[in-house]
Amino acid sequence: DTAVSQTPKYLVTQMGNDKSIKCEQNLGHDTMYWYKQDSKKFLKIMFSYNNKELIINETVPNRFSPKSPDKAHLNLHINSLELGDSAVYFCASSQGHSGGRIYEQYFGPGTRLTVT
Amino acid sequence: KQEVTQIPAALSVPEGENLVLNCSFTDSAIYNLQWFRQDPGKGLTSLLLIQSSQREQTSGRLNASLDKSSGRSTLYIAASQPGDSATYLCAVNTNAGKSTFGDGTTLTVKP
Numbered sequence: 001d002t003a004v005s006q007t008p009k010y011l012v013t014q015m016g017n018d019k020s021i022k023c024e025q026n027l028g029h030d031t032m033y034w035y036k037q038d039s040k041k042f043l044k045i046m047f048s049y050n051n052k053e054l055i056i057n058e059t060v061p062n063r064f065s066p067k068s069p070d071k072a073h074l075n076l077h078i079n080s081l082e083l084g085d086s087a088v089y090f091c092a093s094s095q096g097h098s099g100g101r102i103y104e105q106y107f108g109p110g111t112r113l114t115v116t
Numbered sequence: 117k118q119e120v121t122q123i124p125a126a127l128s129v130p131e132g133e134n135l136v137l138n139c140s141f142t143d144s145a146i147y148n149l150q151w152f153r154q155d156p157g158k159g160l161t162s163l164l165l166i167q168s169s170q171r172e173q174t175s176g177r178l179n180a181s182l183d184k185s186s187g188r189s190t191l192y193i194a195a196s197q198p199g200d201s202a203t204y205l206c207a208v209n210t211n212a213g214k215s216t217f218g219d220g221t222t223l224t225v226k227p
Contacts, residue, residue, distance in 0.1 A: 004159075033215070043160075043205065043217040056214065090159060104150060105207070105215065107160040 003027050004108035006091050012114045013081055020077045021111045023091030031055075032074035033092040033105065034066060043090070049074055078113075086115045118143045120208050122218035129196055130226050137191040137221045139206035144184050147209050151180050151191050153202040154220070160205065164191070196225045 004025045013019055025032060033056075034046040048056035052068045063079040074091060091108040119142045129135055139149070148167045152160040164173045164180040166189065172181040179192040193200060203220040210216075 040219075041203065042219055045215050092160075103148075104162060104165045106162060107152070109159040 006108040006111050010112050017081050018079045023074045025093040029093040031094045034076050035090040037088040081115045083115050088112050118216040120216050120218040122221050126222045128224040133196050134194050137204050139189040141187045141208045144187050147211050149189050150207045152205045155202050198225045198227050201225050
């Protein structure tokens with residue numbers, strides 16, 4: 001039973017296209033995150049949702065729009081894809097976000113996005 | 117702004133050696149610190165979580181320490197094995213709800 005799952009695992013697309021990545025967690029966690037890991041392996045937080053509400057939105061182009069239909073799902077939609085968007089995108093979840101604090105995070109397997 | 121540095125960037129040791137990985141951070145107002153391993157092409161696996169009030173945590177051959185005042189954490193791996201080869205990442209979580217990762221240490225354990 002996968003705790004945090006993402007689809008698709010690989011995504012190859014052309015510049016200018018719009019694509020979505022889906023994430024689901026079955027841990028009963030309240031908080032979900034999207035991270036981007038670039039070619040240099042540097043991992044950086046993009047968004048954080050707690051109980052379907054956006055709580056962290058780092059300096060990310062507005063072409064990236066997260067959507068949380070319920071607290072077990074957090075999807076990432078990307079418009080007008082650019083070459084620089086090529087990276088591995090990781091979804092994560094944690095038990096809560098009480099008082100702004102992050103509890104132990106559990107990561108999904110990642111989605112490798114390649115923009116050509 | 118929190119900055120997290122991991123030293124060394126890469127480490128190669130023979131099997132059986134004990135080793136220490138280092139993580140340093142600039143803002144000591146942290147809530148907790150989490151150590152992960154990442155295998156090539158895979159996601160992150162949580163190894164240990166240390167709360168800001170703790171000084172160390174142990175799991176099997178792994179021991180993580182935290183010195184909040186000096187902004188340092190270490191991950192000690194005892195009796196290393198080839199299966200320990202991976203990239204090890206530390207994540208510092210602040211009271212403001214932000215998680216900052218280091219660049220990682222890539223460990224190779226030679227049989």
